[in-house]
Amino acid sequence: MTIDTQTVQYGGRPEDRPLGRSIMRGLLSRCPACGSGRLFGAFLKPVEACAACGEDMHHQRSDDLPPYISIMILGHVAVGGFMMTDTVFLVPMWVHFAIWVPITILVALLTIQPIKGGVIGLQWALKMHGFGTEPDTKHIDGSSH
Numbered sequence: 193m194t195i196d197t198q199t200v201q202y203g204g205r206p207e208d209r210p211l212g213r214s215i216m217r218g219l220l221s222r223c224p225a226c227g228s229g230r231l232f233g234a235f236l237k238p239v240e241a242c243a244a245c246g247e248d249m250h251h252q253r254s255d256d257l258p259p260y261i262s263i264m265i266l267g268h269v270a271v272g273g274f275m276m277t278d279t280v281f282l283v284p285m286w287v288h289f290a291i292w293v294p295i296t297i298l299v300a301l302l303t304i305q306p307i308k309g310g311v312i313g314l315q316w317a318l319k320m321h322g323f324g325t326e327p328d329t330k331h332i333d334g335s336s337h
Contacts, residue, residue: 209317218313219306223247225316231309238312251322252315258308265303270296 214224223229229244240250274292277283316323 209319211314211317214313214317215310216313218309218311218316221305221309223249224313231312232305236305236308238308247316248322249312252312253321254308254311254315257311258304261307261311262300262303265307266296266299269299 209224213227217224217227218231221231223231223242223245225247226242226245229239229242229247231238231242231249233239238249238252241248270292273295274288277288277291315321
């Protein structure tokens, strides 16, 4: 009797990759497959493979989506906070800079890694960019299908 390691590893069927659980594990900087291994070796550099389950992470391509999401969150926090502060308190512009520049930098640094982990979890759950059983196909004719 042989045991399918992929079935045992992912808990059920080989296609059993719940989207929400995978994204949540990524947001927590954990391996989207097992939930116990670390996802990042450095601040924004994913590990080559999970130390706990061996899932390859070297082929992930989160590209520009994490910065876009981070900028969207950052823009709402910074601009919304600035506008609310400006309507309540009448302070000089240098006070706004002293308040909102550090908050903007802090929000950017606090959100980019969890968002990148969530995007990697999303890619893993949807079997994108090499996370599936079949390799990605390259189209040289310029089409996307």
